[in-house]
Amino acid sequence: MHNETWDPTRAAEIIAGLTHKEGPTLVILHALQEAFGYVPAAAEPMVAQALNLSRAEIHGVLTFYPDFRREPPGRHVLKLCRAEACQAAGGDALAARIENRLGVGFGATTADGAVTLEPIYCLGLCATAPAAMLDDRVIGRLDASRLDALMAEAQR
Amino acid sequence: MSIRIFIPRDSGALAVGADEVAAELSRVAHERDVSLDLVRPGSRGLYWLEPMLEVETQAGRVAFGPTTIADVPSILEAILSDGDHPLKLGLTEQIPWLKRQTRLTFVRCGIVDPRSIDDYRAHGGYKGLERALKLSSNAIIDDVVKSGLRGRGGAGFPTGTKWRTVAQAGRGQKYICCNADEGDSGTFADRMLMEGDPFMVIEGMTIAGIAVGATKGYIYIRSEYPHAVEAMNAAIEAARRTGYLGDHICHSTDSFDIEVRVGAGAYICGEETSMLESLEGKRGTVRAKPPLPAHKGLFGRPTVINNVLTFSAVPYILDGGAQAYADCGMGRSRGTKPIQLGGNVKHGGLFEVAFGITLGELIDDIGGGTLSGRPVRAVQVGGPLGAYFPRALFDTPFDYEAFAARSGMVGHGGVVVFDDTVDMAKQARFAMEFCAIESCGKCTPCRIGSTRGAETVDRIIAGDKPAANIAVLEDLCNTMKFGSLCALGGLAPIPVLSALTHFPEDFGLAPRRLQAAE
Ligand SMILES: Cc1cc2nc3c(=O)[nH]c(=O)nc-3n(C[C@H](O)[C@H](O)[C@H](O)COP(=O)(O)O)c2cc1C
Ligand code: SF4
Ligand code: FES
Numbered sequence: 281m282h283n284e285t286w287d288p289t290r291a292a293e294i295i296a297g298l299t300h301k302e303g304p305t306l307v308i309l310h311a312l313q314e315a316f317g318y319v320p321a322a323a324e325p326m327v328a329q330a331l332n333l334s335r336a337e338i339h340g341v342l343t344f345y346p347d348f349r350r351e352p353p354g355r356h357v358l359k360l361c362r363a364e365a366c367q368a369a370g371g372d373a374l375a376a377r378i379e380n381r382l383g384v385g386f387g388a389t390t391a392d393g394a395v396t397l398e399p400i401y402c403l404g405l406c407a408t409a410p411a412a413m414l415d416d417r418v419i420g421r422l423d424a425s426r427l428d429a430l431m432a433e434a435q436r
Numbered sequence: 437m438s439i440r441i442f443i444p445r446d447s448g449a450l451a452v453g454a455d456e457v458a459a460e461l462s463r464v465a466h467e468r469d470v471s472l473d474l475v476r477p478g479s480r481g482l483y484w485l486e487p488m489l490e491v492e493t494q495a496g497r498v499a500f501g502p503t504t505i506a507d508v509p510s511i512l513e514a515i516l517s518d519g520d521h522p523l524k525l526g527l528t529e530q531i532p533w534l535k536r537q538t539r540l541t542f543v544r545c546g547i548v549d550p551r552s553i554d555d556y557r558a559h560g561g562y563k564g565l566e567r568a569l570k571l572s573s574n575a576i577i578d579d580v581v582k583s584g585l586r587g588r589g590g591a592g593f594p595t596g597t598k599w600r601t602v603a604q605a606g607r608g609q610k611y612i613c614c615n616a617d618e619g620d621s622g623t624f625a626d627r628m629l630m631e632g633d634p635f636m637v638i639e640g641m642t643i644a645g646i647a648v649g650a651t652k653g654y655i656y657i658r659s660e661y662p663h664a665v666e667a668m669n670a671a672i673e674a675a676r677r678t679g680y681l682g683d684h685i686c687h688s689t690d691s692f693d694i695e696v697r698v699g700a701g702a703y704i705c706g707e708e709t710s711m712l713e714s715l716e717g718k719r720g721t722v723r724a725k726p727p728l729p730a731h732k733g734l735f736g737r738p739t740v741i742n743n744v745l746t747f748s749a750v751p752y753i754l755d756g757g758a759q760a761y762a763d764c765g766m767g768r769s770r771g772t773k774p775i776q777l778g779g780n781v782k783h784g785g786l787f788e789v790a791f792g793i794t795l796g797e798l799i800d801d802i803g804g805g806t807l808s809g810r811p812v813r814a815v816q817v818g819g820p821l822g823a824y825f826p827r828a829l830f831d832t833p834f835d836y837e838a839f840a841a842r843s844g845m846v847g848h849g850g851v852v853v854f855d856d857t858v859d860m861a862k863q864a865r866f867a868m869e870f871c872a873i874e875s876c877g878k879c880t881p882c883r884i885g886s887t888r889g890a891e892t893v894d895r896i897i898a899g900d901k902p903a904a905n906i907a908v909l910e911d912l913c914n915t916m917k918f919g920s921l922c923a924l925g926g927l928a929p930i931p932v933l934s935a936l937t938h939f940p941e942d943f944g945l946a947p948r949r950l951q952a953a954e
Contacts, residue, residue: 402623409779
């Protein structure tokens with residue numbers, strides 16, 4: 281994942297390009313995160329002002345949705361499905377294996393900044409469970425060895 | 437002469453290596469100087485055979501699967517020489533698993549190129565819209581009513597009735613919202629359709645727009661589905677370019693356009709009013725009803741909200757099939773239901789069939805039992821809020837009312853299979869935990885009750901006063917059921933209580949003899 285470094289001018293540009301939409305808040309937050317990898321606190325008043333909303337409202341939206349990050353992620357984001365079909369296919373053991381190998385729990389980034397590990401609740405790959413997503417790539421039929429290869433790739 | 441080969445672009449196929457197989461095929465074909473016409477359709481839904489490669493022959497498409505890059509040279513050899521191959525499955529349409537289905541909604545999925553509007557039209561696409569453009573609003577809605585179509589998103593509300601309400605809700609701005617949040621675990625039919633036949637979703641929404649007098653549609657897709665987002669955006673652009681979306685569609689007086697909106701990881705945004713809040717740019721909290729979205733929906737305007745599969749059933753119904761559609765099914769559950777088999781199952785995938793098939797037929801015959809080869813112990817139907825069924829209830833037919841009669845639900849048609857290593861107390865705990873994670877926070881029973889529920893199950897598992905704690909759990913479930921504004925808190929007790937009722941031994945209780953479940 282290649283994110284731009286935070287730049288208020290660039291952020292203002294992104295915001296201005298989307299304010300004409302109906303109900304644009306989520307669209308803008310997604311676009312900011314797409315560009316910078318997260319939505320920094322400095323962006324909140326900018327979005328609020330552009331949409332004529334209070335900063336608290338924007339903050340409320342930002343914190344309600346699990347997708348939005350307020351800190352930069354690791355170089356790679358590894359999401360493992362923790363929902364029922366993946367549980368049925370052995371997903372819990374894989375989750376324990378990842379936490380153990382990466383040395384972090386779900387929701388955290390490894391100390392070297394390589395991998396952010398996140399839970400996800402169903403990728404719609406339940407017929408080829410257990411499933412995961414590394415950055416934008418989907419992976420199914422995970423087992424211990426495929427998972428290890430995936431972790432090695434993420435840690436590079 | 438060039439050979440025409442199909443390798444799915446569906447994310448379920450990509451997840452098991454379809455892109456790699458496609459790249460290797462191009463490489464090998466080039467090396468051998470074979471001219472190749474490579475098409476990337478959606479998936480046929482036979483996921484245990486993915487990546488499944490199909491080649492066009494005089495007799496029809498012939499399938500090979502599940503393929504790996506190592507198989508590519510020998511498969512190409514077998515194709516060129518019309519010889520045998522260990523992975524050769526014969527004519528795709530004759531594969532029994534596919535042949536047993538009644539595909540009305542998934543009729544083109546896995547067959548057409550989802551990026552080609554010409555291909556869609558060549559396979560009967562846009563016939564429903566063409567007919568709708570000649571009909572009055574009333575006549576379109578009459579057809580939908582006559583088909584008996586009920587919402588496929590979960591609750592099963594009659595679609596025609598909903599459309600009629602919006603059509604009659606005066607003039608001015610109205611909206612069509614397609615619910616593509618598909619948050620239920622074990623479900624992937626919406627995703628498959630958006631990736632494999634996106635023009636059908638567009639056609640269904642467009643017909644709805646014409647029927648109720650709405651000119652703007654939104655499709656709210658969950659962010660977990662980036663491939664579906666891409667496919668829908670590409671299809672919308674193609675439809676606009678060819679005059680199927682935008683001003684004066686197909687040179688008529690009707691105008692309609694669609695925009696994709698992406699969710700942000702909140703399960704509750706699948707609930708319709710919460711989805712509206714999210715579309716408006718707010719936190720996805722649930723609105724109290726009334727007013728119904730049909731009267732006051734998006735931005736306070738009359739709004740039709742339907743699931744992807746509901747809209748997708750409409751083109752077939754309009755194309756002269758209202759009666760044919762109604763003729764399938766059982767009781768008040770008409771038409772077909774795309775059922776999704778997942779989890780620990782040998783033959784997992786998408787199985788579209790008329791309502792009425794039993795759970796046992798699905799699991800044992802069609803699914804082939806578990807992938808692990810161990811006995812099936814429990815099956816969860818209808819997503820994280822659906823009941824866990826034991827083998828003793830496998831005679832339950834797929835029908836909204838029959839499932840409800842056994843304290844379960846059909847929901848979006850997800851069927852998740854577990855073998856005998858499953859710990860049902862742990863599953864009950866997960867149901868509570870999931871509700872705690874995903875609660876929108878508006879009502880106390882849901883927000884707090886779910887956390888207390890998980891703690892109580894923990895105590896039961898630890899053997900701490902089990903009888904007393906089970907009483908607490910049951911009481912908590914009742915409070916959630918009756919004190920919650922929406923079905924997240926209201927239905928979360930279902931998986932918990934079903935686990936407790938059907939699998940008491942996992943909670944340290946003596947097995948109860950299963951009551952005849954009526
Ligand atoms: C907690 C909760 C989650 C829901 N999730 C979805 C969903 O992901 N997709 C969906 O179509 N409907 C979902 N629904 C049902 C919708 O509220 C609504 O009934 C449905 O979209 C209406 O469309 P239909 O009539 O075509 O089924 C959910 C309901 C609840 C209470
Ligand atoms: S039941 Fe839960 S999710 Fe539904 S409105 Fe109440 S708090 Fe929100
Ligand atoms: S439950 Fe894991 S992909 Fe659906």
